[in-house]
Amino acid sequence: MASLSLQGLVKRYGHTQVVHGIDLEVADGEFIVLVGPSGCGKSTTLRMIAGLESVTAGTLRIGDKVVNRLEPKDRDIAMVFQNYALYPHMSVFKNIAFGLLAAKRPKDEIETKVKRAAEMLGLTAYLDRRPSELSGGQRQRVAMGRAIVRDPSVFLFDEPLSNLDAQLRGQVRTEIKRLHQTLRTTTIYVTHDQVEAMTLADRIVIMRDGRIEQVGTPLDVFHTPASIFVAGFIGTPTMNFMTLPAARDGVAATLKLGEGAVIPVSSAIVGARERVVAGIRPDDLRVETAGTGATLRPGEVRFEGTVIIAEPLGTATQVTLRAHGHELVGMADGRLLPASGETVAVTVDTKLAHFFDPDGARLRG
Amino acid sequence: MSGPAASLFDADRPWRVALAERPGLVVAWTLLVIGAIVMMTPLAYMIGTSFKAPHEVYEINLLPHEPTFENYIFIFEKTRFGLWFVNSVVTSALVTISVLFFDALIGYTLAKFEFRGREFVFIAILSTLMIPTEMLIVPWYVMAKNFGWLNSYWGIMFPGMMTGFGVFLMRQFFMGVPDDYIHAARIDGLSEFKIWWKVAMPLVTPALSALGIFTFLGNWTAFLWPLIVTNDRALYTLPVGLASFSGENLTDWELVMAGATIATLPTLVVFIVFQRYIIRGVVLAGLKG
Known part of the structure; x- marks a missing residue:
């Protein structure tokens, strides 16, 4: 096991720079997830760590x-690849043992290590099979087995779950997490899936255009996103963003949502800005039948909206609506299914709102 | 077997009905049968003639009236047929091995490594495909003469030891091998040569099989160059040896046919052996996740 340190890491192909000076310190045994949209440089960074770039x-x-x-x-x-990269002409045993065979380790050591890894991953019954005779999830486990037996200082995962269907993805994700808890090997994991990032990571590194946008624990990046980009990337459904005109009044200030609907903010947040972007997660935007809402608590704002579309998810209903000229997504009780065109009451807890400079940076009050 | 053919062999339906419903099938099968006859007749005639006595050779009948093994006995006992056969096997096999090894190695390098001048090298190799063999005979001969390669196995083999076509074919197939396999092997600690040999080569067995068949058959039937480069009858390959049965005034066709019949056997073996790998390779590729 080992720590990992990236200092001013740059990758250029000819005149195109794809990674612009990345600084990251990874502690021994830490699980780091690099996440971001495609082309953000996360895979390139991983490949540089692996030595493939x-x-x-x-x-x-x-x-x-x-x-x-x-x-x-x-x-x-050791690295686990997106398409597993299992050698199709070799048995599962040989695939797992390949690195050890290449290193000319003693036969009994190879045998012991492969058997132990196979047991850990539930592959014992499949050791004689070819990869083509395995399901997607099993192949993924063989790929992990191949990484485990080498007993590396650092595990690298390159979008390992993207070829699996949704249900299997959840299962294998849990296995990866359990594996990390058992082995405590430093891990760098690349994905574009924010759910994987949230569930697996000790710390998430959110990348964009070859730069790090934010590094933090899953709860950090969810609750205090450093920028509009991070706020929009982490969390589903995506956060609602509204660019609102600001009004100052001494120490207090307000953002005007519409007629009769203002969000109170500290003047420190507004500063000298004319406009501020308010971000509200759909889960913090409560949709109810018009006229039935409970008494407002301090910090809550209520206004009316017109339903565009309502999608029942079971435990809740996701409602896309229009209010004061903004298209917003909110959540209603799962038993409520408003028709499109219906007027509903929307309640926002402004204490949970996020504020950003129109340039994208988070504003702190 | 897909739709139309499968329905033709559907046990519940008489084939006449199936044919009436799909007139296209009648045309297709007729063409196939004609094609088969055109292909098979010379082969059947060759085998038939090899069992004929000399006076029967110019008769049109496929089956000999008085079948005889004399021709076979003659070519093995009175000529150096056995030696020519060995010459052909050795030169064809060595050239095939060489082509498979070097063409695959060069193809892999051109497909998977980035280096200055890669495209130039590739186009240079590719452009050799545009030069017909006949044009190369003279330079080859001059080269063989100056290096003292006339009348030697090496002289027969050297022009074919690497081919532009093979490099091109292998490069195309190696380009289809995902880089992740190579990266995984690199992380596993294999040398670049071993990555090629142990990981990349098994992934392109269909291409290797095809190239192996083409190369072996091409060299097995090669005539012009072996004829030119060898004078010593002991170094003749089969086609050259068989041609020597033709005299100035007379050709012993029954002997040529007996020799040619035996000469087809190794090609059959090669085809059957390699074809299995082609089919297995296709199956393997189809199942890859």
């Missing part, structure tokens, strides 16, 4: 060793 500039350390120029095999890492 050269590092254009910056320093990459595994443990206390600079590994910039080391071959992949000398970096003491």
Whole structure:
């Protein structure tokens, strides 16, 4: 096991720069998830750590060793690929043992390690099969087995679940988490799926256009997103954003949502800005039948909206509505299914709202 | 077997009904049967003639009136047929092995490594396909003469040891091999050569089989170059040896046919052996996740 350190990591292909100086310190045993839309540089960063891409500039350390120029095999890492990269002409046993065979380890050691990994992953019955005779989930486990037996300092995962169907994805995700809890190996995991990021990570690294937008625990990035980008990327359904005109009145200030609907904010948030972007998660935007809402609690604002579409999810109903010229998504009780065109009451707890500069940065009050 | 053919063999339906419903099938089957006859007749005639006595050779009958093994006995006892056969096997096999090894190695390098001048090298190799063999005979001969390769196995083999076509074919197939396999092997600690040999090569067995068949058959039937490069009868390959049965005034067709019949056997073996790998390769590729 080892810590990992990225300092000013840059990747350039010809004149195109895809990673713009990444700084990241990963503690020993930590589970880090790199997340972001496609083309954000997360896979390239992972491949630089693996040694499959050269590092254009910056320093990459595994443990206390600079590994910039080391071959992949000398970096003491193991990687699980998106398409598993299982050798189709070899049995499961040989696939798992391949790295050890290549390293010419003693036969009994290979046998013991493969058997132990197979047991850990529930693959014992399949050791003689070919990858083509396995289901997607089993193949994924073989790929993990191959990584485990090498007993590496760092595990690298490159979108390992994206080829699985939704149900299996959940299962394997749990297995990966359990595996990490057992082995406590430092792990870097790349995904574009924010649910995977939230559920697996000790810390999430959100990337965009080759730069880090925010690093934090899952709850950190969810509750205090550093930018509009992060706020929009983490959480489903996506956060509602409204660009609202600001009004100052001494220490207090307000954002005007519409006639009779204002969001009180501290003047520190507004500063000298004319406009502020308010972000409200759909879960913090309560939709009820018009005229039935409970008494407002301090900080709550209520206004009316017209339903565009209502989608029942079972436990709740997701309502897309229009209010004061903004299209918003909110949640109603699961038993409520308003018709489109119906007028509903919308209650927002402004204490839970997020505020951003129109440029994208989070505003703190 | 897909739709139309399957319905033709549907046990519950008489084939006449099936044919009446799909007139296209009648045309297709007629063409196939004619094609088969055109292909098979010379082969049948060759085998038939190989069992004929000399006076029967120019008769049109496929089956000999008095079948005889004399021709076979003659070519093995009175000519150096056995030696020519060995010459052909050795040169064809060595050339095939060489082509499979080097063409795959070069194809892999061109497909999976980025280096300055890669495209240039590829186009240079590809452009050799545009030069017909006949044009190369003279330079090959001059080369063989100057290096002292005339009348040797090496002289017969050297022009074919690597081929532009093979490099092109293998490059195309290696380009279809996902990089992740190679990356995974690299992380597993294999040398670049071993990655090629142990990981990439097994993934392109269909292409290797096809190239193997083409190369072996091409060299097995090669005539012009072996004829030119060898004078020593002991070094003749089969086609050259068989041609030597033709004299200035007379051709012993029954001997040529007996020799040609035996000469087809290894090609059959090669085809049957490699074809299995082609089919297995296709099945394998189809199941890959």
